Amino acid sequence: MTDVSIKVTDLTLRFPVYGVDAKSLKKNLARVTVGGRLGASTTGATEVTALSHLNLNLRAGDRLGLIGHNGSGKTTLLRALSGAYEPDEGQIEVRGRIAALLDLSLGIDPSATGVDNIRLRGRIAGMSSKEIEDKMDEIAEFSGLGPFLAMPMKTYSAGMQARLAFAVATAVEADVLLMDEWISVGDADFQKLAHRRLLNLVERAGILVLSSHDAGLLRLYCNKVMRLEGGVASEVKDIRRLDELLAAA
Amino acid sequence: MESGQHMLRTGRRGTLFEFSMALRDLVTSYHRRGLAWSLAWHDVVSRYRGSILGPFWITISMGLMVLGIGLLYAKLFGISVAEFMPYVAMGIVFFGLMAGTINEGCDTFVQASSMLSQTSLPMFTFIWRTVLRNLINLAHHAVIILGVIIFFGLWRVMDVLPAVGGLLLTIVNLAWISMLAAIASARFRDIPQFVMSVMQFAIFMTPVFWKPDAFPDRHAFLTLNPFYHMLTTIRAPLLGQEADGLSYVILAIMAVLGWALTFSVFAITRRRIVHFL
Numbered sequence: 051m052t053d054v055s056i057k058v059t060d061l062t063l064r065f066p067v068y069g070v071d072a073k074s075l076k077k078n079l080a081r082v083t084v085g086g087r088l089g090a091s092t093t094g095a096t097e098v099t100a101l102s103h104l105n106l107n108l109r110a111g112d113r114l115g116l117i118g119h120n121g122s123g124k125t126t127l128l129r130a131l132s133g134a135y136e137p138d139e140g141q142i143e144v145r146g147r148i149a150a151l152l153d154l155s156l157g158i159d160p161s162a163t164g165v166d167n168i169r170l171r172g173r174i175a176g177m178s179s180k181e182i183e184d185k186m187d188e189i190a191e192f193s194g195l196g197p198f199l200a201m202p203m204k205t206y207s208a209g210m211q212a213r214l215a216f217a218v219a220t221a222v223e224a225d226v227l228l229m230d231e232w233i234s235v236g237d238a239d240f241q242k243l244a245h246r247r248l249l250n251l252v253e254r255a256g257i258l259v260l261s262s263h264d265a266g267l268l269r270l271y272c273n274k275v276m277r278l279e280g281g282v283a284s285e286v287k288d289i290r291r292l293d294e295l296l297a298a299a
Numbered sequence: 300m301e302s303g304q305h306m307l308r309t310g311r312r313g314t315l316f317e318f319s320m321a322l323r324d325l326v327t328s329y330h331r332r333g334l335a336w337s338l339a340w341h342d343v344v345s346r347y348r349g350s351i352l353g354p355f356w357i358t359i360s361m362g363l364m365v366l367g368i369g370l371l372y373a374k375l376f377g378i379s380v381a382e383f384m385p386y387v388a389m390g391i392v393f394f395g396l397m398a399g400t401i402n403e404g405c406d407t408f409v410q411a412s413s414m415l416s417q418t419s420l421p422m423f424t425f426i427w428r429t430v431l432r433n434l435i436n437l438a439h440h441a442v443i444i445l446g447v448i449i450f451f452g453l454w455r456v457m458d459v460l461p462a463v464g465g466l467l468l469t470i471v472n473l474a475w476i477s478m479l480a481a482i483a484s485a486r487f488r489d490i491p492q493f494v495m496s497v498m499q500f501a502i503f504m505t506p507v508f509w510k511p512d513a514f515p516d517r518h519a520f521l522t523l524n525p526f527y528h529m530l531t532t533i534r535a536p537l538l539g540q541e542a543d544g545l546s547y548v549i550l551a552i553m554a555v556l557g558w559a560l561t562f563s564v565f566a567i568t569r570r571r572i573v574h575f576l
């Protein structure tokens with residue numbers, strides 16, 4: 051597949067917040083660096099504008115790093131790209147099979163074994179039962195969890211969970227990989243493995259969108275970078291100009 | 300269009316567009332029905348992990364209830380056990396399906412919130428998950444039904460076809476009620492409590508444990524109770540009696556109107572459901 055692409059036009063995304071009185075927030079509406087913009091919608095309900103008028107075009111081979119303060123909208127953008135959030139305005143179009151690694155615990159049943167969780171996550175990610183069984187050995191090997199796969203997942207450490215989640219998510223023949231921060235959870239060995247897999251994905255002409263606060267990590271994985279600030283996006287710049295963007299903070 | 304290869308999400312473009320998107324959600328959930336099934340099956344397996352009898356525990360407790368109530372009430376009401384036991388058995392099992400599907404409907408989206416907020420899975424998938432899970436449970440409890448059918452020789456008199464028809468109509472209706480409960484519960488956290496109270500009330504207002512003989516045919520007290528129609532269209536034929544044709548008609552009308560309402564509510568709230576959670 052060569053026409054892998056992400057095309058976001060004029061995307062605005064607001065979170066309605068239920069059960070909060072907009073009036074009581076008014077006095078705190080002074081501009082803050084953290085978070086999206088709070089405001090009241092036309093109907094008077096409280097709303098957080100997490101992304102406003104965002105444009106983004108990515109093509110095969112692009113590895114975009116997202117930077118920005120806490121609450122600047124990085125996770126929201128990734129979730130919107132995964133198809134979970136509907137735009138309030140604008141349009142999101144993604145061509146290619148999407149794999150989102152946003153939340154480690156997605157579809158994870160802590161009392162089920164590692165193997166069962168691989169099946170469950172694989173099913174959620176869109177693999178058929180047969181595909182999963184075919185790939186089971188490969189996933190198990192990549193996760194490096196060996197005998198622990200027969201144990202309930204509640205006995206795993208955070209890094210072990212990350213290994214399993216990453217192994218399953220990247221086992222899908224995904225063209226678009228969305229990742230939020232957490233890749234730094236694994237140990238050095240795992241980071242090396244993960245790095246190879248990600249490079250492999252990019253060689254297959256995929257797209258990677260990675261959000262991180264870690265400049266080193268971004269330099270390692272990405273060739274482009276975009277900064278979000280209060281839901282407003284900067285231009286997409288070459289990764290070599292990362293310092294410029296960071297300095298703009 | 301939603302092929303896993305191409306995803307398109309846009310802002311609002313009018314009511315018609317919202318309905319077409321809701322329809323697409325439904326169609327996608329059909330294409331991915333295997334997922335709903337896997338999730339439902341996983342729910343059943345994981346709920347009873349480590350237990351030897353698994354879902355049969357509920358079957359056993361239902362069975363005991365059937366025995367106890369069957370014997371006691373038969374005595375109290377002065378009805379023969381042979382007549383009353385199968386009646387109560389089917390009442391309890393099928394009402395269990397109704398209460399389960401509707402009560403658990405309240406948790407459908409709340410429980411799926413982490414999946415809904417990071418994947419493009421269709422929302423209908425989770426409705427089917429709840430419905431299928433309850434059907435899997437019903438399949439276990441069917442042991443009780445089979446038991447009374449064999450023990451009391453009902454297989455000689457029963458009429459399976461209308462019962463299956465009644466069951467299908469019931470499931471179609473339960474599905475929309477469950478979905479409506481799912482949407483409402485996501486937005487208003489009082490709904491699950493409310494629904495549970497209604498269902499507790501309904502089990503006594505519906506002829507599950509008692510016979511409606513005291514009422515003249517088509518008395519409003521029964522006709523206005525949807526659960527009565529669901530129960531009687533399944534149970535009467537299995538007991539070798541004829542269910543009132545009116546009940547089938549009412550269930551069919553209810554299914555059409557109910558789905559029209561639920562689907563409209565879904566079309567309008569679909570974008571927001573994930574934010575409710």
Ligand SMILES: Nc1ncnc2c1ncn2[C@@H]1O[C@H](COP(=O)(O)OP(=O)(O)OP(=O)(O)O)[C@@H](O)[C@H]1O
Pocket residue numbers: 065066067084085086087098099100118119120121122123124125126127574
């Ligand atoms: N479910 C939600 N309901 C309401 N507001 C939300 C929700 N999720 C995020 N927000 C708001 O949207 C804005 C952007 O949040 P987001 O999680 O995208 O930030 P982020 O850039 O990922 O931050 P971090 O670096 O802390 O992970 C924040 O102001 C946050 O309060």
Ligand SMILES: [Mg+2]
Pocket residue numbers: 124125126230
């Ligand atoms: Mg985040």
